[in-house]
Amino acid sequence: MADKNRPDGTGETGRGKQHEAEIRDDDLERRRRDLEASLATRRPDRLEGKDDAKAGSVAGYGQALKLSSEFIAGVVVGAGIGWIIDRLAGTSPWGLIVFLLLGFGAGVLNVMRSAGVVAEFGQGDKSRRDQDDRK
Amino acid sequence: MAADKVDPIHQFHINKLIPIEIGGYDLSFTNSALFMVATVVVAAAFLFLTTSSRSLVPGRLQSVSEMAYEFVGNMLRDAAGTQGMKFFPFVFSLFMFVLVANLLGLFPYFFTVTSHIIVTFGLAALVIGTVVVYGFMKHGLGFLKLFVPHGVPVFLLPLVVLIEVISFVSRPVSLSVRLFANMLAGHITLKVFSGFVVSLSALGAVGVAGSVLPLAMAVALTALELLVAFLQAYVFAVLTCMYLNDALHPGH
Numbered sequence: 001m002a003d004k005n006r007p008d009g010t011g012e013t014g015r016g017k018q019h020e021a022e023i024r025d026d027d028l029e030r031r032r033r034d035l036e037a038s039l040a041t042r043r044p045d046r047l048e049g050k051d052d053a054k055a056g057s058v059a060g061y062g063q064a065l066k067l068s069s070e071f072i073a074g075v076v077v078g079a080g081i082g083w084i085i086d087r088l089a090g091t092s093p094w095g096l097i098v099f100l101l102l103g104f105g106a107g108v109l110n111v112m113r114s115a116g117v118v119a120e121f122g123q124g125d126k127s128r129r130d131q132d133d134r135k
Numbered sequence: 136m137a138a139d140k141v142d143p144i145h146q147f148h149i150n151k152l153i154p155i156e157i158g159g160y161d162l163s164f165t166n167s168a169l170f171m172v173a174t175v176v177v178a179a180a181f182l183f184l185t186t187s188s189r190s191l192v193p194g195r196l197q198s199v200s201e202m203a204y205e206f207v208g209n210m211l212r213d214a215a216g217t218q219g220m221k222f223f224p225f226v227f228s229l230f231m232f233v234l235v236a237n238l239l240g241l242f243p244y245f246f247t248v249t250s251h252i253i254v255t256f257g258l259a260a261l262v263i264g265t266v267v268v269y270g271f272m273k274h275g276l277g278f279l280k281l282f283v284p285h286g287v288p289v290f291l292l293p294l295v296v297l298i299e300v301i302s303f304v305s306r307p308v309s310l311s312v313r314l315f316a317n318m319l320a321g322h323i324t325l326k327v328f329s330g331f332v333v334s335l336s337a338l339g340a341v342g343v344a345g346s347v348l349p350l351a352m353a354v355a356l357t358a359l360e361l362l363v364a365f366l367q368a369y370v371f372a373v374l375t376c377m378y379l380n381d382a383l384h385p386g387h
Binding site (some may be wrong): 065066069070072073074076077078081099102103105106107109110113119 | 284294297298299301302304305306308309312313316317370
């Protein structure tokens with residue numbers, strides 16, 4: 001909320017100085033546009049953060065448990081698959097090593113997906129289109 | 136004796152009530168099975184009795200049933216569209232089972248079915264099994280498009296597909312671990328704080344005065360556990376809807 005007031009304040013002082021120097025005014029215009037653009041990119045994050053804060057500590061606890069379980073599940077499943085491949089193919093320990101790393105990647109993907117940072121399954125294209133629309 | 140009273144894990148012990156063994160497998164009727172039956176009976180009896188009069192202007196209990204129906208119905212329609220409504224009986228049963236099991240577990244001396252990972256994993260495996268079977272039935276091999284994100288360079292594709300597959304397989308694990316961990320942690324915390332009350336009040340007058348604090352905490356935690364019971368049933372149902380959506384529309 002605090003930084004939302006700031007651009008308005010600078011805008012008003014800019015209008016006051018308009019008669020004094022036009023070069024400075026152009027500069028200010030440009031800076032305002034930059035600020036607006038950067039604010040627009042940040043706005044969704046901030047709104048999400050606000051919602052989380054409003055929901056209180058219980059929701060935060062739930063969120064933490066959700067994200068950690070997503071991550072752990074990825075690593076555990078990766079390690080499990082690697083272990084089974086080693087058992088069946090006798091490639092120990094390479095399957096475990098490779099799939100533990102892949103499971104780590106999958107865990108990070110799970111966390112980012114459930115945090116809404118990355119597109120859902122099979123929708124990579126769509127979310128990019130949405131972002132273009134927003135711009 | 137005192138240690139036995141305060142043992143926070145004791146509540147999760149499984150006791151055989153009626154030992155049954157068929158073909159070398161232990162199929163005994165345990166306290167866990169008893170509470171699963173109780174959960175199903177309570178949920179079914181509640182829904183049946185409250186909707187049996189079917190008055191046009193619902194009474195209090197009838198409107199609770201109708202609210203549960205509309206809640207799950209809207210959830211499913213939002214997540215998976217109108218096509219998803221064919222899964223309504225499945226999602227509604229899952230939601231009611233988890234919710235009633237969580238709520239029954241809050242009663243003192245009752246067993247919490249959902250605090251055992253094998254139960255929650257069974258439910259999650261049912262969900263993911265439905266998703267996989269229905270996805271292949273409806274879309275054939277097109278269901279595999281789920282694992283191929285758009286716009287990924289070809290030379291990265293094998294790696295990305297492998298990670299997507301692991302991510303998909305980890306879904307039932309995280310789904311079951313979340314429900315199980317919430318119920319387990321909540322009940323252990325509750326038991327530990329209640330145990331403080333018992334062991335503090337054994338210390339005489341000062342202890343009794345001091346035991347007010349953990350008692351207040353236990354009361355607050357009970358309220359929190361009630362919330363968690365609802366919240367986890369809701370989360371389980373919402374995620375089920377989202378996964379079913381993947382089965383209905385893979386690779387939008």
